[in-house]
Amino acid sequence: MTDETFLDRLEQMPGAGELRAASYRLLGVAPGETVVDVGCGCGHAAGELIADGVKVIGIDSDPACVAVAQARIPGAMFHVARSDELPLADGSVDGYRAARLFHLLEEPMPTLAEAYRVLRPGGRAVLAGQDYGFLLVDSSDQDLTDVVLLGLESRSVAPRAARSFRDWLLDTGFHDPEVVVHNQVVTGHDVMVRQLELAADAAVERALITREDADGWLAEQTDRARRDRFLAVLPTLLVSATR
Template sequence: MSFLDRIEERPGAAELRAESYRLLGLKRGATCVDVACGAGHAAAELAAKGLKVTGVDPDAEAIVAARERAPGAMFHVAHSDDLPLEDESMDGYRAVRLFHLLEDPVPTVTEAWRVLRPDGRIVLGGQDYGFLLIDSTDQDLTDVVLLGLESRTVSPRAARSLRDVLLDTGFRDVEVVVRTEVVTDHAVMAEQLKAAAAGAVDKALITQEDADDWLAEQADRGKHDRFLAVLPTLLVSGRR
């Protein structure tokens, strides 16, 4: 849970959530489901805007935290491809930071189509790990290390395909917005850097010595205010 909280409380996270709400474009009293709602940050903010919010997440611990954060919303422990909702019961559907975890996005988007009313709005989003940028004196090594980070998730480049998936499902007025987070605090990214290096070693892309040297360089950059990471997040919206 602390990880989920850190993700939603990072610089730029509130602005990203606000952009997703703008793309939803829902008025007070509208119904909205937040899929992969995590600890309920978005659900709480949407409820505060006067929406009738339902949060869904497969993690029971996350749902406990979400209920505490947004007592006015309704929550369910469920998977994104099998929502406990009636057909055409939602005016809005939001799912951010989900699709990199799914082998196939189609069942989830098909389920979104089922629960949305005609003319309902959908907003999907997530980071595309293929666009992640980290500065280094050895950029070739860094690119290989980042492949190690990609190896740690199911579908690291899923976000770039979301526009196609929405169009293929039948959604209209599909729009893509990119929000970019710039991180200059090494501590914010330290655990992800370690995971990336470990993943690259596990895949035999680099040696352990390469990984140690790269991590040491990134830590040194942090100490001297030279660390830089750029993380674009794609938001893709449409209308049923």
């Protein structure tokens, strides 16, 4: 089950609002049109789109997230469903949005086929996700940092899925793809500390580094924060294409 509190924190990170806004621009939907937000989480995007006059159908496989979203945004329709089995008719939506979804999927193509099915001809799909191979965390030992970030990658089913978005959309039958990279610059250690700890723990669990290495690396990041030297850059790929 997804941690809805963690999803809330992600949507409140520096730059998260700008990232959502970039996805809406790529969708290009007008007031009165309908968007399905797949992997909608706790409904941040749904609420913003509704405020702009867009009709929203939120889909998530986690009932807890859907319950939070329904309580927050009574003007939207939400369903508990899998991304590869959408409870929607063929050609029934004007826009399809999926953010932070594909790194969780072992097999992406059924989900892409559903996106193609539910979009009307001329509708736009937007996929957004971090490619964990591109994450940057500053450190005095960059080699060790790179290994720690491999530990973070190991926590996802498909940590580098985002680099394949364009190929997958074209292979599904979409056309006119557009690729945008959105960088979130994080200088607040408190925002990232839990992810850093999870990355270091995973690297130890997979015998990539020792516990001593992990503790030393985490201590260095804490010290960098104390001296206002913490820096992380989180690139997100947004890829849109037309049905």
